Amino acid sequence: MPPSSRPDCPWCGSSLRDATRLEGRIRCRACGVSTTDPWPSAAELEAAYAGWYRPAAGRFSGLGDALLRRTRARLAERIDRIAPAGSVLDVGAGDGTLVTALRARGRDAVGLDPHAAGPGVRAGTLDEEEGNHAAVVFWHSLEHLPEPGMAIDHAAALLRPGGVAIVAVPNSASLQARAFGDRWLALDLPRHLVHLTASALLQRLRAAGVSVERVSYWRGGQVLFGWLHGLVGLLPEHPNLYDAIRQPAARSSPLTAKARGTALAAAVLLLPAAAIAGLVEIGLRRGGTVYVEARLA
Numbered sequence: 001m002p003p004s005s006r007p008d009c010p011w012c013g014s015s016l017r018d019a020t021r022l023e024g025r026i027r028c029r030a031c032g033v034s035t036t037d038p039w040p041s042a043a044e045l046e047a048a049y050a051g052w053y054r055p056a057a058g059r060f061s062g063l064g065d066a067l068l069r070r071t072r073a074r075l076a077e078r079i080d081r082i083a084p085a086g087s088v089l090d091v092g093a094g095d096g097t098l099v100t101a102l103r104a105r106g107r108d109a110v111g112l113d114p115h116a117a118g119p120g121v122r123a124g125t126l127d128e129e130e131g132n133h134a135a136v137v138f139w140h141s142l143e144h145l146p147e148p149g150m151a152i153d154h155a156a157a158l159l160r161p162g163g164v165a166i167v168a169v170p171n172s173a174s175l176q177a178r179a180f181g182d183r184w185l186a187l188d189l190p191r192h193l194v195h196l197t198a199s200a201l202l203q204r205l206r207a208a209g210v211s212v213e214r215v216s217y218w219r220g221g222q223v224l225f226g227w228l229h230g231l232v233g234l235l236p237e238h239p240n241l242y243d244a245i246r247q248p249a250a251r252s253s254p255l256t257a258k259a260r261g262t263a264l265a266a267a268v269l270l271l272p273a274a275a276i277a278g279l280v281e282i283g284l285r286r287g288g289t290v291y292v293e294a295r296l297a
Contacts, residue, residue, distance in 0.1 A: 005038040010194055011149045011204070023182050024189050031203075034172060034195040048191050049115060052250055054094070059250040069097055071221065076101035079135050082293065084162040086134030091151070092141020096121040126151050132160035138167045140220075140289075143192040149204055156208035159296040165210055168220035168291045173197040175281040176223075176288045180230035185242060186222065186288060198290040210294035217287025218278075226288040227274035232266045239263035 006026075009016055014030035021027075025034040040048070058065055076098060079088060086108070090098050093111025096118030102109035103120060111121035112129070127150070136155040142148045155165050170186030171177065172195040177184050187195070202212055217223070225241075232241040243251040244263035281287050 006035055009033060009149075010035055010147055011196070011200060013149065024187075025195060031200050032173075032197050033200050036190050036193050036195075039193075040190040044190060052252055053191070054115065054117075055247070055249045057247065057249055059246050064245055069101070072097040073101045073104075075139070076105055076107070079137065079164075079166060080105045080107055083135040083164050084160065086132065086160055086163070088135045088137065089129065089133045089155075089158065090121075090137045090139070091126055091155070092138065092144060093121045094118075098137065098139060126154055129154070129158055131158065133158050133163060134160060135164045135166060138165075138169070140168055140170070140222075142167060142169050143194050143196060146193055148194050148196075152204050153208050156205075156210050156296060159210070161296060163296050164213075165205065165294045165296075166292070167201065167205070167294075168289055169196050169201060170222070171196070171198050171217070171286070171288060171290045173199070173286060174226075174288045175277070175284065175286050176226045176230055179277075180233070183230060183233050183238075185226050185229040196290075198285075201290060201292060205292060205294045210296050212292060212294045214291075214293040216291040217282045217285055217289070218291075220287075220289030220291035223278045223282065223288045224274055227277045228267050228270060231270045231274055231277075232263055235266055239266060241267050 007016060008014065009028040009031060011033040012028060012031040014028055016026055016028060016035065019026045019028055022034060024036065026037040027034040060068065079102065088102050088107055088109040090109065090111040093099055093113045096111050099109045099111040099120035109120060112124050112126060113121050114123055116123040136158055142151060145151050159165065177186070202215065205212055229241045232239050239259065239262055241263045243253065243255050244260045
């Protein structure tokens with residue numbers, strides 16, 4: 001069995017020499033977290049984030065962008081309510097939608113993103129950050145980091161007493177991950193470098209010295225859409241629902257009007273089945289995403 005291009009697990013640091021190999025991933029026997037394999041080069045990652053993935057004109061239609069702003073506004077409200085006074089650091093802030101929502105509530109907020117865009121977002125890495133923050137947020141960004149385990153440790157060290165770490169990530173132990181396998185929406189190779197389980201995330205947070213106060217298998221979003229995308233993709237010719245809801249310049253490949261209409265119509269028909277599946281996995285605490293709030297004493 002050939003060795004991984006990454007010799008150690010980026011989550012727990014254990015050797016990957018005897019790890020379990022999967023399609024495009026390798027699973028650590030010590031912590032159960034999977035790592036993208038082969039590990040992409042800096043040039044490959046740059047190409048993966050360029051062009052269609054995040055075009056300057058935006059990713060979604062007007063309705064999609066409005067929904068994104070609304071969900072970030074609700075997250076900002078939640079952070080403002082549970083965090084003590086002080087600044088909020090959003091790691092992987094993207095276009096700064098959450099930073100803008102936090103500032104609208106009067107919070108001092110700053111975002112970090114290697115592809116910095118938007119007000120309040122700067123290029124930089126977490127390990128360069130200093131100071132004390134009321135909250136550090138990883139909203140579907142931890143899985144993009146090359147050293148996510150160390151990022152959790154550093155985030156905990158950046159919190160002021162009573163500060164909260166807020167993390168939302170895809171849950172590779174979810175029912176939808178098992179159901180759709182290599183076609184699971186949240187696999188997203190090679191941009192997602194690690195594929196976390198809820199148990200591994202909780203264990204690392206506690207080891208970093210923060211107390212887990214809330215765990216949710218629906219607040220992290222993407223549960224319903226994960227099922228919808230997967231079910232639509234099972235149809236003949238594997239329609240891509242994610243591309244269908246994105247603007248033309250933000251699609252991974254060209255999409256005809258007929259193909260887009262087919263994907264959207266199938267999604268409407270499959271919505272009840274996706275909703276039931278989502279409720280089942282949430283009830284079993286195996287949702288497609290896991291959301292955690294953890295506080296420093």
